[in-house]
Amino acid sequence: MADEQISAQLVVLDASDNVAVARTNIAAGTPLTCGGADFAALDPVPAGHKISVRPIKRGEAVKKYGQIIGQATSDTRPGEHVHSHNLAIVDVHADYAACSQIPDPPAPITDRTFEGYVRANGKVGTRNYLAVISTVNCSASVAKFIAQRFPPEELAKYPNIDGVIAFKHEAGCAMQYQGDAHHTLNRLMAGIARHPNVGGFLLVGLGCETGAMGYLLQEQNLVQIEGVGGPDRPGPLVLSMQDMGGTLKTVEAGIAQVSQMLPQVNDVRRQTVSASHLCVGLECGGSDGNSGVTANPALGIASDRIVACGGTAILSETSEVYGAEHLLTRRAVSPQVADKLVERIEWWKHYVSLFGAQLDNNPSPGNKAGGLTTIAEKSLGAVAKAGSTALVDVYQYAEPVEAKGLVFMDTPGYDPASVTGMVAGGANVVCFTTGRGSCFGCKPTPSIKIATNTPMYDRMLPDMDINAGSVLEGESITSAGERIFEEILAVASGKPTKSEQQNIGDEEFVPWLVGPTL
Structure with a gap:
């Protein structure tokens, strides 16, 4: 967006747009100028909302960003508020035109770095946590109780650890074995266990669930989560509440396991690494x-x-x-x-x-x-x-x-x-x-x-x-x-x-x- 598209009251995102965005609250009667045309606001328009900058006929496409965002449901004059009362979605039949506008690669940036935790598998973390992962909702409270035993004041002697987190959820059972939900949950827990921001982990399950605990135990293979373990990542450690003898005994065992892991998880230091190790999630x-x-x-x-x-x-x-x-x-x-x-x-x-x-x-x-x-x-x-x-x-x-x-x-x-x-x-x-x-x-x-x-x-x-x-x-x-x-x-x-x-x-x-x- 070019700076000259911003006026005192309006932002126009593309020259082909027939609506603009109000920069601030606009009162009815406020004089406005857009594209050389002078008109007045016919309605009060809140900041962030759309205002028509030219006549729009009923059924005509309404454009913002140079793209169609819907069609007018009534004739609209310049200065009118454009929103749910006079704008509706149209059927989306976009021309996908696959690969028709592949951009050239950006000019490489090779000199930017950050201070990260380099893991044995080459991944780089931006934080260093110890994770207590519940494989099923039935063990969620136990995972929480274990993590709560390690508040910030308890971890003060481990300056390189950002915290002990309980990863708990509402699922893990009553799903099709080897079905989509089962595979997705396994991917999720595996992703947390091997995440570069996690220096060590403990799995806690009930023992009879459909999720990863049942899968691990039935297969008699405690390394189903590929890529975890290693010299700087203790694990995998698995506790079954049914095998341990219930809630209290599992909590006690989990606290003992985490206590043993903390010195090893703490034994890392930030290092200067290339910004190429950044993996950034974009959310709005x-x-x-x-x-x-x-x-x-x-x-x-x-x-x-x-x-x-x-x-x-x-x-x-x-x-x-x-x-x-x-x-x-x-x-x-x-x-x-x-x-x-x-x-x-x-x-x-x-x-x-x-x-x-x-x-x-x-x-x-x-x-x-x-x-x-x-x-x-x-x-x-x-x-x-x-x-x-x-x-x-x-x-x-x-x-x-x-x-x-x-x-x-x-x-x-x-x-x-x-x-x-x-x-x-x-x-x-x-x-x-x-x-x-x-x-x-x-x-x-x-x-x-x-x-x-x-x-x-x-x-x-x-x-x-x-x-x-x-x-x-x-x-x-x-x-x-x-x-x-x-x-x-x-x-x-x-x-x-x-x-x-x-x-x-x-x-x-x-x-x-x-x-x-x-």
Whole structure:
């Protein structure tokens, strides 16, 4: 977005747009100028909401970002508020044009580094946690009780350990053995166990569940989680409540096991490493009309920098790229990659139809209050987080991400479940843009919160790390993106995020498991 597209009251994102975004609250009668035309606001328009800048006939396409976000349901005059009362989604029949706009690789950035924890398998962590992983809800309390025994004051003598976390959830049984949910849960737990931000782990299960504990015990192979263990990663250690003799005995045994592991987990030091080891999850939640104007495109600039460094940026939330997926398929490096994304979109259409829902049921009430009207509008803004580089691969939920460059992971739009998948896939930093004010942490991975507007940033300063609302006050998108990139490097090196300062992130492990509960 060029700076000259911002006026005192309005932001126009593309010359072909017939709506603009209100920078601030606009009162009815306020004189406005756009594209050389003078008119007055005919309605009060809240900040972040859309206002017509030229006549729009009923049935005509409404354009924002140079893309169609819906069609007018009534004739609209310049100066009218454009929202749910006069704008509706249209059937999305995008021209995917796979691989038609593959961008050239960005100029390499070879001199940027951060201070990380180098693991035996070559992965690099930005934090160093010890994980107590519950394999089934039946052992969730035990995992929690074990972790609670190691509060910060108890860990003070282990300065290189960020904490002991209990990864607990509501699943692990009553699912088809070797079915989709079973495999997904195993991927999730394996992803946490081998995560570069986890220096050691303990598995705790009941003993008879369908999930990983039952799988491990039935197969009599305690190393089903591939790639864990090693000289700097104690494990795998597995406790079965039924074998141990119940809750109290398992808690006691778990505390003893963790106590033995702590010195070894602590025996690491940060080292200077290339920024190519960054794997950054891109998330937006509590979005508003400014998300696609400020924070998301600024994060896109930072994403491009990560890719230029040789790192990985993970875009996600399949239900929130619907209506904008053609922008990604055109950047796909091969027809196979484009087809993988389209297949996920089609799967989602089928999946939601089973429940009588539609993908365009989004945006949420909070999104609409913030100025977003249709799923296409929300998705076009969300995709801006992906920057401008080529799409190199598409991954299933919680699948290990091995590719370098921009990738996509199939996740729901629900933020905790989406971030859980990216973290399990290997994200060692998360960047989370928000316009309404989402307060989110996601241990073991630090979460950088990026505000889309200054009033919310000021109001929620204890939760927000970066203010991208400055773009509406004259800062360039490039400058804001560079600030985000620098913050990523600082956080990767150990700078605590606002959510970490408040110890947020123990409750946000939310697996997305598709399938019946049996």
